[in-house]
Amino acid sequence: MAATLNPSDAKVGSQVGRSVPRLEGRDKVTGRAEYTHVMRLPGMVYAKLFRSTVAHGKIKSIDTSAAKKVPGVLHVVTVDDVMKVLKSPYYGPAFHDQPILAHEKVRFVGEPVAAVIATDPHIAEQAVQLITAEYEEMPAVFDEVEALTSDVFVHEQLKPAHTFADLKHLKDAKNTNVALSYNLRRGDFDKAFAAAEHQFEHEFKTQKVLHLSFEPFACICDFKDTHVTFYDSSQGPSFVRTEIARLLGWPENKVRIKVPYLGSGYGSKLYIKLEALALALAMIARKPVKVAHTFEEMFYQITRHPSTFRIKSGVDKNGKIVARKCEVYWNGGAYADIGPRVTQKSGLTAAGPYDIDNVWIDSHALYTNVTPSGALRGFGVPQLVWAYEGHTDMMARALKMDPVEFRRKNLAIEGRAHATGQILQDHPIEKVMDKVLERMEWSKPFDRGGNSHIKRGRGFAIANKAVISPTTSVAIVNVSADGSATLYCGTVDMGQGSDTAMAQMVAEVLNIPTEDVRVTPRDTDVTPYDMGTLGSRSLFHMGHAVRRAAEDARDKLKALAKEVGEPEGSNIPIAELFQKRYGMQAGNVIGSGIYKPDYTSPAPGTGQSPNVTPFWMLAGSGAEVEVDTETGHVKITKLITVVDCGKAINPKSVETQISGAALMHLGFTMFEKMHIDGGQVTNASLADYKIPGFHDLPTKLESLYVEHDQSNGPFGAKGVGEVATFCVGPALANAIDDACGVRIMEMPLNAETVYRALRAKMGKPLEDA
Amino acid sequence: MTAARTITFTLNGAPVTADVKPHHNLIEMLQGEFGLTGARESCGQGLCGCCSVVVNGRAVSGCLYLAQFVDGADVVTVESLDTREKLSPVQQAFIEASAFQCGYCTPGFIMMVTQLLDENPDPSDEEIKHYLTGNLCRCATYPEVIDAVKLAANKRKAVATA
Numbered sequence: 001m002a003a004t005l006n007p008s009d010a011k012v013g014s015q016v017g018r019s020v021p022r023l024e025g026r027d028k029v030t031g032r033a034e035y036t037h038v039m040r041l042p043g044m045v046y047a048k049l050f051r052s053t054v055a056h057g058k059i060k061s062i063d064t065s066a067a068k069k070v071p072g073v074l075h076v077v078t079v080d081d082v083m084k085v086l087k088s089p090y091y092g093p094a095f096h097d098q099p100i101l102a103h104e105k106v107r108f109v110g111e112p113v114a115a116v117i118a119t120d121p122h123i124a125e126q127a128v129q130l131i132t133a134e135y136e137e138m139p140a141v142f143d144e145v146e147a148l149t150s151d152v153f154v155h156e157q158l159k160p161a162h163t164f165a166d167l168k169h170l171k172d173a174k175n176t177n178v179a180l181s182y183n184l185r186r187g188d189f190d191k192a193f194a195a196a197e198h199q200f201e202h203e204f205k206t207q208k209v210l211h212l213s214f215e216p217f218a219c220i221c222d223f224k225d226t227h228v229t230f231y232d233s234s235q236g237p238s239f240v241r242t243e244i245a246r247l248l249g250w251p252e253n254k255v256r257i258k259v260p261y262l263g264s265g266y267g268s269k270l271y272i273k274l275e276a277l278a279l280a281l282a283m284i285a286r287k288p289v290k291v292a293h294t295f296e297e298m299f300y301q302i303t304r305h306p307s308t309f310r311i312k313s314g315v316d317k318n319g320k321i322v323a324r325k326c327e328v329y330w331n332g333g334a335y336a337d338i339g340p341r342v343t344q345k346s347g348l349t350a351a352g353p354y355d356i357d358n359v360w361i362d363s364h365a366l367y368t369n370v371t372p373s374g375a376l377r378g379f380g381v382p383q384l385v386w387a388y389e390g391h392t393d394m395m396a397r398a399l400k401m402d403p404v405e406f407r408r409k410n411l412a413i414e415g416r417a418h419a420t421g422q423i424l425q426d427h428p429i430e431k432v433m434d435k436v437l438e439r440m441e442w443s444k445p446f447d448r449g450g451n452s453h454i455k456r457g458r459g460f461a462i463a464n465k466a467v468i469s470p471t472t473s474v475a476i477v478n479v480s481a482d483g484s485a486t487l488y489c490g491t492v493d494m495g496q497g498s499d500t501a502m503a504q505m506v507a508e509v510l511n512i513p514t515e516d517v518r519v520t521p522r523d524t525d526v527t528p529y530d531m532g533t534l535g536s537r538s539l540f541h542m543g544h545a546v547r548r549a550a551e552d553a554r555d556k557l558k559a560l561a562k563e564v565g566e567p568e569g570s571n572i573p574i575a576e577l578f579q580k581r582y583g584m585q586a587g588n589v590i591g592s593g594i595y596k597p598d599y600t601s602p603a604p605g606t607g608q609s610p611n612v613t614p615f616w617m618l619a620g621s622g623a624e625v626e627v628d629t630e631t632g633h634v635k636i637t638k639l640i641t642v643v644d645c646g647k648a649i650n651p652k653s654v655e656t657q658i659s660g661a662a663l664m665h666l667g668f669t670m671f672e673k674m675h676i677d678g679g680q681v682t683n684a685s686l687a688d689y690k691i692p693g694f695h696d697l698p699t700k701l702e703s704l705y706v707e708h709d710q711s712n713g714p715f716g717a718k719g720v721g722e723v724a725t726f727c728v729g730p731a732l733a734n735a736i737d738d739a740c741g742v743r744i745m746e747m748p749l750n751a752e753t754v755y756r757a758l759r760a761k762m763g764k765p766l767e768d769a
Numbered sequence: 770m771t772a773a774r775t776i777t778f779t780l781n782g783a784p785v786t787a788d789v790k791p792h793h794n795l796i797e798m799l800q801g802e803f804g805l806t807g808a809r810e811s812c813g814q815g816l817c818g819c820c821s822v823v824v825n826g827r828a829v830s831g832c833l834y835l836a837q838f839v840d841g842a843d844v845v846t847v848e849s850l851d852t853r854e855k856l857s858p859v860q861q862a863f864i865e866a867s868a869f870q871c872g873y874c875t876p877g878f879i880m881m882v883t884q885l886l887d888e889n890p891d892p893s894d895e896e897i898k899h900y901l902t903g904n905l906c907r908c909a910t911y912p913e914v915i916d917a918v919k920l921a922a923n924k925r926k927a928v929a930t931a
């Protein structure tokens with residue numbers, strides 16, 4: 001069907017709100033979709049890494065002589081070689097603290113110390129085995145709370161990047177492991193807490209878990225003396241480009257980042273990961289170099305933040321929470337990555353979706369001697385919700401109030417002020433809650449399982465999150481002379497279905513079928529700037545930019561029609577329009593759009609801001625479990641998750657995002673854990689680190705959304721990539737408590753943890769393993 | 770490193786030869802010698818199913834299968850399932866049921882589901898879960914995969930009775 005200038009709406013129908021099958025579906029089911037990890041360039045050589053075996057130490061010597069002699073080895077590289085091609089070998093999004101290869105010191109087990117470049121990956125691997133290093137071991141610090149007061153310092157001196165104003169004061173700071181402290185003060189916590197009828201205090205912890213995208217990290221760098229090209233499994237090509245340009249001292253236009261589909265990322269492939277290393281190695285080899293991780297190596301790249309959360313609440317005699325104090329410690333690992341942002345941007349929601357007049361939040365990013373921590377589907381919020389929703393349930397139980405009614409009494413509803421001072425808008429939290437409860441049949445009698453050793457229970461949790469702000473997206477829509485449309489946008493489709501959703505928005509504006517819109521693969525030479533595919537920001541921010549770009553193209557087409565003498569309202573085929581103007585099938589109409597929301601930075605010290613986020617994400621989960629009190633085994637019989645998606649641009653994609661996020665979080669809640677012994681990861685493989693499979697599916701799983709038009713969103717929409725992760729953990733812990741009266745303060749909730757808790761409750765604790 | 774040996778086998782119906790070293794696994798050979806990247810290595814331990822390839826009628830984990838072992842064998846990969854005009858019923862069902870997100874695991878699933886339906890044209894939910902236990906999906910599209918298997922079963926029945 002040829003595109004025309006003013007088609008009657010009936011011709012195409014609404015493109016937004018339709019479950020358009022994914023545009024890249026055919027490529028994915030035929031095995032022909034491109035991923036960096038399986039790409040090869042002509043003449044490409046391979047790098048493998050020699051990694052530190054100690055958690056903290058000075059490098060005394062590195063012996064690469066045997067490795068260099070292996071036939072097929074081209075170079076064996078240490079940081080000294082890197083510094084011959086790049087003056088400063090340090091990179092990172094918040095701090096320039098991470099060396100391309102260990103420099104003078106190592107700071108975690110698994111840190112890259114040397115690299116072998118060879119013609120074949122097996123040769124490189126074999127040569128790595130021949131490298132030896134001597135370290136002068138230093139005391140290490142692993143725990144986030146200890147790191148605050150420890151006299152072991154992971155870094156001699158802090159090196160904030162220039163990106164974030166609130167880190168400036170940390171420049172050159174010494175004798176500290178704190179990479180940022182965020183504080184929020186509202187009202188007078190101390191006074192209100194002291195005066196409160198009931199006082200509660202709990203400490204919750206979360207463990208170290210990681211993304212484990214099935215396409216491990218991969219980057220190919222093709223360096224030429226005048227320009228450089230990367231083929232990169234990255235969630236943020238614009239950031240990579242900026243950072244590589246900085247390292248080279250080059251303008252951005254000489255740095256090109258090409259990103260095919262991603263075998264997902266979940267936050268792991270953000271900012272800068274292997275790119276700086278690949279750059280240095282390609283400069284040394286003067287050939288395209290591929291750095292691609294094995295599955296095991298992902299355990300030494302980036303993980304989620306373990307956390308300790310001390311939470312205190314004062315409750316008045318009517319069951320109203322009047323005061324809350326949150327002290328959150330984030331275990332950032334050896335390099336800051338984006339940890340300071342997690343600390344601040346999530347820290348500001350630590351008090352939960354509740355209406356509390358007196359709030360105190362201290363959120364600390366801490367360096368430790370383990371694999372660095374960064375963003376993982378929720379940017380810290382799941383760790384916070386784990387604590388505050390467990391705390392909420394424990395208070396309700398102690399107060400002998402129904403946990404649902406206790407929440408209802410305290411929820412921050414539309415029009416009330418959030419702890420930051422921002423007045424809540426488009427915050428239909430009761431709607432989300434009601435939908436969960438309705439699907440759980442909460443008001444009906446619940447079968448607790450009688451006298452057998454199988455005890456049944458149910459739990460609920462609710463949460464909100466502020467989208468990270470302020471961030472910028474730019475998009476281009478190109479209408480070709482035959483009337484076909486192409487979208488250039490930097491959002492990386494890593495499985496969330498963004499290409500399809502963005503194409504739907506273009507199609508809606510131009511009144512053409514979505515299937516006719518081409519979305520170009522991301523390539524910073526042609527795709528304009530985007531802050532990154534992170535924090536559920538894309539559909540909202542890039543969605544605005546895409547819509548504006550499409551509107552701009554449409555307006556320009558209309559102007560073109562006027563120019564060639566078409567009457568107002570003409571439905572001329574677009575191809576004819578170009579024909580008339582250029583005398584043949586020639587020319588383009590280019591529309592562009594930019595979006596950056598308004599924002600007021602939180603006031604230093606108090607964290608107050610009237611406009612800290614352009615939208616809120618809301619989620620609630622309900623769970624039913626059966627606990628075998630003889631073994632501690634927990635069977636999840638029901639898991640219901642409801643989110644507010646604003647408007648579902650593609651309903652099927654929204655549902656799969658919700659269920660995928662909920663199930664991923666089920667793994668983090670029930671069994672996933674990186675075991676670390678003296679800094680050494682002891683389960684770095686899929687055989688030893690279990691992730692959810694078919695048999696972990698709850699008996700009944702429901703993934704639902706409510707649509708409350710987001711008034712400032714594109715077509716009323718907002719992002720949903722992470723929101724379903726928030727409540728799964730505490731809903732399950734609350735259900736277990738409901739079933740058998742044990743409260744577990746640290747994930748995972750595996751059979752051993754539950755059984756230990758049951759034994760402890762019986763006064764017969766098991767000895768430590 | 771040890772010298773390569775020339776092997777001969779059938780790949781997606783065509784006779785082929787390849788020079789492979791003793792340590793090369795099936796995935797490295799398919800990608801390196803034939804440019805077939807549908808089967809891909811992820812865990813490298815035979816646990817995730819991303820690397821599933823059919824050898825002599827049985828699905829194997831290509832990451833653990835030495836390339837030289839396919840000398841004389843019949844090897845079938847995901848790339849054999851579609852033509853320019855048509856996807857296989859299983860592939861079509863995966864698209865319609867939205868049974869993938871990032872798609873990295875998808876070819877492995879498609880190979881296993883094809884084999885499942887060859888053996889059991891009408892599997893129950895429990896049979897599906899049991900048969901596909903060796904396939905993991907980090908995006909956790911499990912509910913959609915179950916839908917896709919059922920949809921594919923119906924499509925295959927419709928083709929068979931047409």
Ligand code: FES
Pocket residue numbers: 809810811812813814815816817818819820821830831832833
């Ligand atoms: S890569 Fe072969 S089973 Fe995981």
Ligand code: FES
Pocket residue numbers: 214263264495869870871872873874875905906907908909910
């Ligand atoms: S779709 Fe991403 S791993 Fe299965």
